[in-house]
Amino acid sequence: MDVDGGGVSAVATGDRTIPIHSGRHEAFYQFTQQKLPACKPVLTPSWVISIFLLMGTIFIPIGLVTLHASQSVVEVVDRYDIECIPEAFKSNKLGYIKDSSIPKNCSRFLKVYKRMKAPIYIYYQLDNYYQNHRRYVKSRNDQQLLHGLKYNDTSSCKPEQTNNGLPIVPCGLIAWSLFNDTYKFIRGASELKVNRKNIAWKSDRDHKFGKHVYPFNFQNGTLIGGGKLDPRIHLSDQEDLIVWMRTAALPSFRKLYGRIEEDLNADDVIVVNLMNNYNTYSFGGKKKLVLSTSSWLGGKNDFLGVAYISVGSSCIFVCFVFILLHMKYPRPYGGHNLFVLEQERHL
């Protein structure tokens, strides 16, 4: 019968001494006796309040900085898939896009509403385009991309593996459906120089696409999905292809087209001469052209900043709520008599 109770006696019985020889023994002993030194954090009101306060004070500034960064990004978006169809073909978009005899060129005017600092990234954006479809994603052959024709098992590239009995390099649906709209940017009278180098990941260029692999037998079939490749340029230099082959995660995605390495001023009007080659009309996909600067956070995306600010401010709010609740209904620390109530509550 432990009548005197209390922590003192508990400690006394707890430290039952056993001859201990070395530190390691002691640790093992403590482990087996489940008496390893441990920190036992207890959520006390002060902890709770300070945790929320701390989160609030950290998150709100982060949110503000993030939001500011995102706001500083200037983004010009232009959807052109519908506008670029001549009036005559408005009702027969498919006919327009499939007829190769019709010239596909089209001009768009982009107004820069705010000064854009170089580098300005040019993206094309496709919506409702399921690049992440399983059948699509699987239809490629990494070995072939790296080693070329030496690697001739292209079964994974179905249904775009061979043509006229010859293997296709690069094979597969992804490469076959290469995006082939092109853009030219003219400001005033001069054409803006678009840098289309270094738009793909370096690791892709160096390790995934062979330097000695050249397109072969590509887009020679009856059904042509998209862009053609210059068979004289090896794959690791075909950055359009490399960018395209990085399949997007979501059905609405942007891909880097190039960079404009000049600043654009506010109220500049940029004429885009584009070739509207790519067929998204058959499945209702949208095409957009995006010009965007970047911040240290990347492109324009307010979500992150807003999330930080709202979480931070709700933390502060919760913190105050707890302070009020604690003042109004103070629960004695260590719970006077609550033990009994607790028992009854659970009976």
Add this chain to the structure above:
Amino acid sequence: MPESSRRTTKGKIRWSKLYNFTCLRPSTADSVVHLEHLGQPGFSRLVLCNEPQLHKTKPHKYPSNYVSTTKYNVVTFLPKSLFEQFRRVANLYFLLAAVLSFTSLAPFSRISLVAPLVFVIGISMLKEAVEDWHRFLQDLNVNSRTVKARVGNGRFAEKTWRELSVGDVIKVHKNEYFPSDLLFLSSSYEDGICYVETMNLDGETNLKVKRCLEATLGMNEDEELSKFKGTVRCEDPNPNLYTFVGNLEFENESYALCPAQVLLRDSKLRNTDYIYGVVIFSGPDTKAVQNSTRSPSKRSRIEKKMDLVIYLLFSFLFLISLVTAISTAFYLKYEMVEWLYLRLQDDDDPFFNPIKPEVSGFRHFTRALILYGYLIPISLYVSIEVVKVLQTMLINKDIEMYDEVTCKSVRARTSNLNEELGQVEIILSDKTGTLTRNEMEFRKCSIAGTSYGGDIKEVDLAASRRMNTCAETYRCSIDESNTSQSFELSEFSEADIMVTEKAILGGREDGENQSTESPEISTVGKESVIKGFNFTDDRLMNNRWMYRSNLFDVIMFFRVMALCHTGIPVEANQTDKLKYEAESPEEVAFLVASQEFAFQFFRRTQSVMVLKELDPSSGKVVEREYKILHLLEFSSSRKRMSVIVRNKDGQIFLFCKGADSIIFDRLAENGKSYQEATALHLSNYAEDGFRTLAFAYRIIETAEYEHWNSIFSQAKTTIGPERDELLDKASELIEKDLILLGAAAVEDKLQKGVPECIDKLAQAGLKIWLLTGDKKETAVNIGFSCSLLQQDMKQFHICLSKEAETKSQVKAMKEDLLYQIENSYQVMCEECNKDSPFAMVVDGKALEVALTDGVKNQFLQLAVNCAFVICCRVSPKQKALITRLVKEYTGKTTLAIGDGANDVGMIQEADIGIGISGMEGMQAVMASDFSLPQFRFLERLLIVHGHWCYKRISKMILYFVYKNIVLGLTLFYYECYTSFCGEVLYDDWYLVLFNVILTSLPVISLGVLEQDVSSEICLQFPSLYKQGPKNIYFAWKRIIGWILNGVVASLIIFLANIYMLSSAAFRQQGEVSDVAHLGGITFTCIIWTVNCQIALVISHFTFIQHLFIWGSILSWYIFLLVYGALPPAYSKKGFHLFMEAIGSAPVYWMITLIVTVVSLLPYFMHIVIQRLFYPLDDHILQEMKYCKKESINNQAWQREQSNSRKSTLIGLSARVDARIQYLKEHLHQRTKSIYRSVTSSPLFQ
């Protein structure tokens, strides 16, 4: 020494003749009847004695004496254990998934489906193998015990048990176990009897006499046995302990054998130096082994509920797979067909065939079942197994549960039930060997109306001790409560407490011998020096009884003690004090006591008992002979025992001892002078849990004796069923007109720490049932001495009335019982608002009826509402039956604890079976799930380890469910963004490693090391244990809560990632994210979230937890680095992922931070609100422990403790509390009366 003692015993007596009744009993005709079966099927066994070599070959080849309890052997291990593994639905599902991974249906690579399964199954099988190996070692230990066996030329040599074979002649020495079933040939006693303790078989503690055949009893030397040749024909092996049919052909004659000639394996030779026997059944054929049933594999309640959770998850999985399949079909039919970049028309991809969307949909369904399989925690089972093994290890290693005396510690024999220990509600306990030591101590006596040996009740002592400590508090509380009277009251209370203490401690009715008080009190509770004697009273000790006034009665009292028994003296080596052996330990205690009082019983021959008595007139020791005329033996119906002796002077005495009620009924008019005082003392003794016997004597006239003797002899020689009745009637004739001498109290020594342990268990809200084979009185005594019964408790005695019993009509008995039960129940209902608890005492015969169909429910209803239930005189089978019925009726977790083979049934039947491994016998231990060396360790096992393990396992399972939902659902959400085509967001390796490395260790550390409060606090606040039986940590509310938490967390993680990473560039260089980046970042968030979540769950961080949690997160980054550094042929999309793309993007880190925090917020808010406003018991204790740093507030601590005790009805502290209450009231009244007298006195006015 053995040589000499043997000679003396031999020369001395054939004391088996003392058992007058049994000796003259005509041999039962039953066995003869059965003999005709011999040779028939079922009775075909042939044993050639002393020719074991003939039993090594056919046709009489019998199994060896090797006994195996292992589950598997080398050959059967693989198929059997595999079968066991795949009985789990989840494992079967994963097997199916692994098989499907070899078809095109699988969304993952083969390795990622097969490897975890192999790992999981492998670990589980390894565990099985290790457990079985331990069983094997235990078998080995038993099988390599040695015994003396004849090797030829009259020599006996040591042989291991397993080498014995049928036909071997062996010699078993005192206190050894019989290695197999033996035919008893001869013993060290000339009359060919031996004493056997069968506790391991049937739990009966009294010794049983076995008797060999007249024909073989002469062969009691080693040499003589070499000539022995005989043939035994007997029944085939069967589990029936009490029958044996066979005959022995020996020297051309045939003798019938009966159970008295068979010594069973696992029983023990007692009081006999050695015996010779022939092995007739060996190993698996022995009755003990035939009786043992393979322990059923038990699963804990939590695990069963976990199965339901798994089924729930399965149905969830089924549902989302169905959604996926239907959506795919629709997408395929209406949308995908137009996506020319898929070129669906070019070949018929079985998964995407727009012509047959239903077929594709179905294929997607099966595929989705595997894809979302991460909802089902594959590693849950294996983690639980690992955790349980480690928990078991910690339980086994606990030094607090190590018994120095037997050098044994707690053994968890199965690791399946650790958490079940935390949910026990009813404990069914055996008595002998479990609660008690089966040792008796002479403690107190009441001679001629005076009580000796102190008459302080132990409860009062404890109460005064406690009051002493809380005197201060008490005073303070009075101060606070009513300030108006505080002054007077506090003054009085302090003073009065002193007074009461004095009254309690010093109050003696006698008032004499004040000087003896202090030594006497100090001896209370101490171990006595002389075994069986724990008595101090200077009025009797050291022969001072000579100076007592009523000397004759005192002398007679001692004579009853010294003569009325069936014991024999055994010479001790050095001193003149003798040791005794007797049928029951109680008699030994009396003999030892009488020896201490200088009435030494020192020799017994067949007809004479010799005492060395101290003659008070001369002060010298004289030898007195008493001729035994008759011994009327003890039986449970007679409840008394008498001897009729004639002393030298020709006076005939009848000495009688027996239950008080029986003796009181038979007193002469002039023999009642001490009745009142004795009765008072007896009730005091009984309340302290002592076993009491009243002593009486009678002087018989010679003529009366002669007359009676003729009647009695006639009765004895009667043959037939009425014999017993006649004998009873005859003894009634002489056992009357007794003169009461007094009473003696012996303590049935409890095991160390039993009352305290029971007290703690009672505080923890556990109900205790005592199931014993012993008689009712003993059981009730133990109830008192364990404080399970209290004087103010309402006791219901359920037993069959005499008439009903004799009629033995089931219907009448049922009605009788029903009537009793209903009466009791009414009483209970009427008084249920009072807090006086109820107890029920039921005996075996009544139980037999009570457990039949018509009465069962009413009986159980009553029993369950009682705070304490005693079932006495129950057979092993009934024990098991009660256990099962209680388990089924109440649906509560039951724990059975016992030490003998008679408890095996109950141990196996209960949810948890515990065997006491302290003394001897392995049956109970072998059948048990845990073995304890001592009952008292049950307290720590349940209240500390059970509580911990329960919380650990429940937290662990909930967390597991959570983490797999978090992962599994993100896979599903992603499907919604991929037109349900079955694409996986993550790399295969992420998924493989998720359960194996990235999240496994923290949860194991949670399962092994988590402690809500330290073990000391657990023991101080046993009521914390109640959380387990109420199952608040694994209630459906909580399970659903965690599932929702998982759903919410996965939603937050996935949606936040989608929105933050959608379309716009995520790096300064303008790159946009692709599927690998999204996968990597989302997975990082998952890893952080689930690992931080467990950090929120854990409340006890040792360096191990820190290492595992933060190490797991770190290991994810290490994995990313290593994986990214592999050539792209292996790492695929993961190539340079971290280094080149996500690691250097600030967005990645910021997403990780916010997503982790937000996804943990719901849970965090929940625990914050719970802790601040609706704390649970453990939370408060944690707080108290935490804030104790600032203010050591013992008072608060103590108040909590007493509060936690309040609802307890049984146990020592409840009793002490009741006593304190009583004393306080008493005090208060006294204070009032003093106050009144003071105020009303003229002086005051």
